[in-house]
Amino acid sequence: MVRNRSLRYVSHPEKGIEPAVHFKLVDDEIDLDNAPLNGGVLLKTLYVSSDPYIRYRMRDPEVQTFCPPIQLGDPVDNGGAGQVVRSEDPNFKPGDYVAGYLEFAEYSVYPGRIKHFYKRPLRKVQKLPNVPLSIYLGTLGMPGTTSYQGIKYFASGRLKTAKTIFVSGGAGPVGTFVIEYIKVLAPHIKVIASAGSPEKIKILKDVGADVAFNYRTEDTAKVLETHGPIDIYWDNVAGSTLDAAVKNSSTGGLIIACGAISQTSHDANSVVRNFDEVFKRSLTVHGFVVFQGESAVVVPKFHEEIIPLVAQGKITSREHRYHGLEEAGKALADVHSGGNTGKAVIVVAEE
Structure with missing residues (x-):
């Protein structure tokens, strides 16, 4: 058994995000060898993203808007990158680098219990030379x-x-x-x-x-x-x-x-x-909303066109890194106050 720390959403904000009020760090345990996968994969989380739209998800589920709510008591989830630890999915093997809509937790089963329309299928990602995997949270995310x-x-x-x-x-x-x-x-x-x-x-x-x-x-x-x-x-x-x-x-x-x-x-x-x-x-x-509506027809060509521009240095990336889930609440608040300079990235584990 190993520790599995997560950031839970515990209170709806009325205005701004207050990390100590709206989130709680919870330490559980997980058996990496025997945790049920139910046909999915067990992931070690490397990075998760803080983005301004998350504030729209922090609401009573009765309030309807463009993005799914986070349920009280659940881990926060958002775009992230990780590595496969164990797999029952034939499309993935241990060691694969992947990107998807990940829980703010050290380990998680994908797709797992939390399901909503933002949680699309996990995808393998290319590890670019001299570029951190976290680029798939920002420039390539x-x-x-x-x-x-x-x-x-x-x-x-x-x-x-x-x-x-x-x-x-x-x-x-x-x-x-x-x-x-x-x-x-x-x-x-x-x-x-x-x-x-x-x-x-x-x-x-x-x-x-x-x-x-x-x-x-x-x-x-x-x-x-x-x-x-x-x-x-x-x-x-x-x-x-x-x-x-x-x-x-x-x-x-x-x-x-x-x-x-x-x-x-x-x-x-x-x-x-x-x-x-x-x-x-x-x-x-x-x-428009990303991945939705008529304009999403162009999205399948995104990586094909943009990865070469990144490799050529024509499209660049800047990150503001927060280290550990202990700093995740601050990262979620900072994107609303201008406290970050560059893409807000929470480093859950080193690559």
């Missing part, structure tokens, strides 16, 4: 896929004529991917990007943003007025930033609504006041 799906499906036809794109929340894994991918597909486009600290402004410049500004110290509307109009707006935050973007969009512009982090904690100040500009400027607004 859900954040990268999100960026690819949105740009490839909604913006491909506009990139030849567009002159300016604005990316809010630009220093996170979705934003940096969007910036670098745009520079690959359409290097003529001017990229404006916002973030909330000097360290993150440096990231924006490093990944190719032509105009990088701190929304905490500069007026977003004035920056966009100076450097716009905006032909494409990639929205990660909604709220007052979306207000400024629609007011400074070109006629016939495109808004890709990927996230609304300003509204995840039900902040009354995060309302949008200028939405009448959508009809005044004949704007097109496309909202």
Whole structure:
């Protein structure tokens, strides 16, 4: 028997995430040789991901929204990477590296007891030279896929004529991917990007943003007025930033609504006041959720196209690492306060 530590979800938040209130570390034991697999696999967890959308999962199950709730008492689960310890599935053997929707636990059986529509089949992943397996949580995982799906499906036809794109929340894994991918597909486009600290402004410049500004110290509307109009707006935050973007969009512009982090904690100040500009400027607004809807048709080509760009250094990765499940609650909270710089990755065990 060995220890199997997990992070359990124990209380619904009303606003922000408080790790000591909403999560609890639990130490169980597991028999690695005899734990029932029921046709599945036993995994050793190496990495799990912290992403802003998890806050939407932290709710009463009676509240309906785009993602499944986490049940009280269950381990938190999200995108992760691990290694097969034992298998009853003919598609996997011990030692295989895999990625999937993993529990925040040192060991778990996949697919196991927890089932929901985000928990897709486990997949083998390629271990790239000199690249940590955690890249499958960020650049080659859900954040990268999100960026690819949105740009490839909604913006491909506009990139030849567009002159300016604005990316809010630009220093996170979705934003940096969007910036670098745009520079690959359409290097003529001017990229404006916002973030909330000097360290993150440096990231924006490093990944190719032509105009990088701190929304905490500069007026977003004035920056966009100076450097716009905006032909494409990639929205990660909604709220007052979306207000400024629609007011400074070109006629016939495109808004890709990927996230609304300003509204995840039900902040009354995060309302949008200028939405009448959508009809005044004949704007097109496309909202989407990764792996879902008509835009997901492009996803099967994601790794085929992007792994070579990663190998060439054209799409890069930055991580903010949290060590051990003891730091997982902090990782889940930090992505809402700007406490992380780079993709938030929880290291459960070393590769």
